[in-house]
Each structure stands twice: as C-alpha cells, then as structure tokens.
Amino acid sequence: MRILKREQDLVDTRMTTQTGLAHHFDDIEQQREAGTLGMWAFLVTEVMFFGGLFMAYILYRWKYPAEFAVASNSLNVTMGFINTLVLICSSLTMALAVYFSQIGNRRLITVFLLLTMALGTTFLVVKGFEYHEKYVEHHVPVRFPTYEFKWEAHAKEAASGHEATLFAVDTGKVEMFFWLYFAMTGVHALHMIIGLGILTTLVIMTRRGRFTPEYHSPVELSGLYWHFVDIVWIFLFPLLYLIGAHLH
Amino acid sequence: MREHIVSPKVYFAVFATLGVFTVVTWSVAKADLGILNVVVALTIAVIKATLVVLYFMHVRWSSRLTWVFVCAGFFWLAIMIALTLSDFTTRDWLTIASQ
Numbered sequence: 001m002r003i004l005k006r007e008q009d010l011v012d013t014r015m016t017t018q019t020g021l022a023h024h025f026d027d028i029e030q031q032r033e034a035g036t037l038g039m040w041a042f043l044v045t046e047v048m049f050f051g052g053l054f055m056a057y058i059l060y061r062w063k064y065p066a067e068f069a070v071a072s073n074s075l076n077v078t079m080g081f082i083n084t085l086v087l088i089c090s091s092l093t094m095a096l097a098v099y100f101s102q103i104g105n106r107r108l109i110t111v112f113l114l115l116t117m118a119l120g121t122t123f124l125v126v127k128g129f130e131y132h133e134k135y136v137e138h139h140v141p142v143r144f145p146t147y148e149f150k151w152e153a154h155a156k157e158a159a160s161g162h163e164a165t166l167f168a169v170d171t172g173k174v175e176m177f178f179w180l181y182f183a184m185t186g187v188h189a190l191h192m193i194i195g196l197g198i199l200t201t202l203v204i205m206t207r208r209g210r211f212t213p214e215y216h217s218p219v220e221l222s223g224l225y226w227h228f229v230d231i232v233w234i235f236l237f238p239l240l241y242l243i244g245a246h247l248h
Numbered sequence: 249m250r251e252h253i254v255s256p257k258v259y260f261a262v263f264a265t266l267g268v269f270t271v272v273t274w275s276v277a278k279a280d281l282g283i284l285n286v287v288v289a290l291t292i293a294v295i296k297a298t299l300v301v302l303y304f305m306h307v308r309w310s311s312r313l314t315w316v317f318v319c320a321g322f323f324w325l326a327i328m329i330a331l332t333l334s335d336f337t338t339r340d341w342l343t344i345a346s347q
Contacts, residue, residue, distance in 0.1 A: 029250065029251070032251060033311055033313075036310060036311075036314055037311075037313060037314055037317060040314055040317040040318060040321075041317060043321070044317060044318075044320065044321035044324075047321045047322065047324075047325055048321070048324065048325065048328075051325045051328055051329075052328075054329075055328060055329055055332055058329065058333070059332070059333075059336055062333075062336070062337070077274070081270070081274055084270050085267065085270060088263060088266045088267060088270065089263075091263075091266075091300065091304055092259055092260070092263040094304075095254075095259045095303075095304045096256060096259060099253070099254065099256055099259070102251065102253045103253065220306075223304075223305070224305050227300050227301075227304045227305045228305075230300060230304075231296075231297045231300050231301070234293050234296045234297050234300070235293050235297070237270075237273075237293075238273055238277065238289035238290070238292070238293055239289070239293075242273065242274065242277035242289060243277075243285070243286070243289075245274070245277035245278050246277065246278060246279060246280040246281075246285065
C-alpha cells in the first residue's frame with residue numbers, strides 16, 4: 001500500500017514538473033487567476049509607494065508653482081521625451097513576449113525579452129547622461145564640502161530676459177524640485193534595474209524550456225510589473241519635464 | 249475562465265496611440281494655457297495609463313476580483329490625495345478664524 005502511494009506521488013511530481021501546476025491548486029486556471037490577483041495586490045502596494053512621492057510633489061508644486069516651472073524648464077526635455085518613447089517601445093516588446101509565451105514560441109519569447117532588456121538598458125543609459133548633466137550643473141540637491149547645490153538664473157532665461165520668471169526665485173524652493181526629481185526618477189530607475197534582473201531570470205527559464213502555452217505565469221506576471229513601471233514614467237514625464245515647457 | 253490571448257494587432261494599435269499622445273502632450277505643454285496646461289497633461293497621462301492597464305496588462309479580460317483590486321488601489325490613492333489636500337489647502341482659514 002505504502003509503495004503504491006509512493007508511486008502515485010512520483011507520478012504526481014512528474015506531472016507537476018510537466019504542467020507547472022502546484023499541488024495546492026485544483027487546476028492551471030485557478031493557479032493563473034491566483035497569481036494575477038497576487039501580483040495586483042503587490043502592484044497596489046507599489047501604487048501607494050509611489051503615491052507618497054506624488055503626494056509630496058503635488059503639495060510642493062501647489063505651494064511653489066513659479067520655482068517648480070523654472071526648475072523644470074532647466075531639465076533636458078528631449079532626453080525625457082526619448083526615454084518616454086523608449087519605455088513605450090519596451091512595453092510593446094514585453095507585451096509581445098507575453099503573447100509568444102501564450103502561443104508557445106520559445107525562440108520569439110527569448111527575442112522579445114532580450115529586446116525589452118535592451119530598451120530598458122537604453123533608458124537607464126539616457127538617464128545616466130541626464131544625471132551627469134545635472135551633476136555638472138550643480139543641480140544635485142546635496143551639500144558636501146566639495147559639492148553643493150547651486151542655482152543661477154538659467155542661461156536660456158537670462159538670454160531672453162524673461163523678467164517674469166526671474167523676479168524672485170528662491171533657491172531652496174528650486175532645490176526642493178530637484179530633490180523630488182531625483183527621488184522620483186531614482187526610485188523609478190531602481191525599479192527598472194530590478195525589472196532587468198527579473199527579465200534575465202525569465203530568459204534563463206525560457207532557455208531551459210520552463211514555459212508552455214499552459215504554464216507561463218512568470219512571463220505574464222513580470223509583464224504586469226514592467227508595464228506598471230512604464231505607467232509611473234507616463235506620469236513622471238509631464239509632471240517633471242513639461243511644467244516649464246511654456247517658458248523660453 | 250480561459251486565458252484570453254490578445255492579438256499583436258491590438259498591442260501595436262495601443263502602442264501607436266501611446267506614441268501619438270506622447271507627442272501631443274509635449275506639443276501642448278509648449279503653449280501657455282495657464283491652469284489648462286496641467287489639466288491637459290494629466291488627462292493625457294490618465295488616458296495613456298488606462299490604455300496600458302486595460303490592454304498591455306490585460307485587465308480588460310481579467311476576472312471581476314482583479315478589477316476590484318485595481319480600482320481599490322487607485323481609489324485609496326485618490327483618498328490620500330484628497331484628504332491631504334483638504335488639510336493643506338485650508339490651513340490658512342484657521343488663522344483668519346482666530347483673528
């Protein structure tokens with residue numbers, strides 16, 4: 001009897017490794033639903049996490065609209081725009097990776113996961129150039145003996161003699177904008193880096209043939225994460241880069 | 249509920265729409281519309297985010313329970329923003345009342 005039981009266990013284990021169904025679920029669809037729901041529960045906590053930063057941004061922008069517009073005007077909008085397009089492209093390639101995992105085309109899952117990673121890396125490289133630009137301009141909101149935040153009337157405004165925006169810009173309030181800029185884009189970039197790690201794992205899992213049209217939840221759920229990070233940027237781009245675009 | 253497989257055509261259509269909206273939001277931001285600037289920017293951002301949630305994240309075809317989770321998340325975010333602003337925007341009123 002016991003031997004029979006063990007044989008049955010062995011058969012069960014083999015089936016589990018084939019279909020990817022964990023023993024505590026009735027069937028693969030129940031497992032998939034539970035996974036999606038769990039991922040969304042996590043994403044809701046992420047909404048609240050970024051929500052705190054957006055709340056801080058709303059309050060300070062409401063308090064200091066002029067300084068925020070002027071500070072935003074000094075950001076490199078072209079780089080922000082390119083990065084927005086890069087992220088939208090990466091969301092498309094991620095969605096296509098999920099599609100090919102659903103129809104079971106292992107080669108194309110790998111291709112589109114790698115494309116997504118390439119676009120994600122492009123985003124971070126552009127971000128790196130932007131951060132460097134801010135560093136050189138002394139717009140990083142820190143105070144060290146060797147480096148400190150400085151704000152001079154931006155060259156562009158000074159040249160055009162835009163009096164209205166120059167009149168009384170408080171350096172501390174401008175610094176607050178840059179603090180929020182670095183906190184929000186920094187935490188967003190950290191999420192991108194974690195996303196790249198997740199995608200690397202997915203590529204390895206795909207190469208090992210772990211995904212089938214029946215079981216591909218890791219691809220699907222990582223896709224949800226990647227798209228969420230894209231949504232955060234969809235809000236960051238207009239709120240950080242475009243609020244001073246009307247000043248020249 | 250069987251898994252709904254979204255056609256790549258839908259993905260490309262959503263992608264094109266997101267791209268167009270990105271260009272529109274930058275173009276509009278260059279014009280000085282006063283308070284309307286922020287209204288237009290946020291409206292476009294909300295539309296883009298909704299498209300990503302519904303199509304890229306498959307929520308359109310997800311279970312009702314997933315809908316509840318998604319809506320609850322954004323509803324609580326709205327509560328946080330609304331209550332915090334109702335505090336900060338009315339703090340000046342107290343000084344007037346005490347005078």
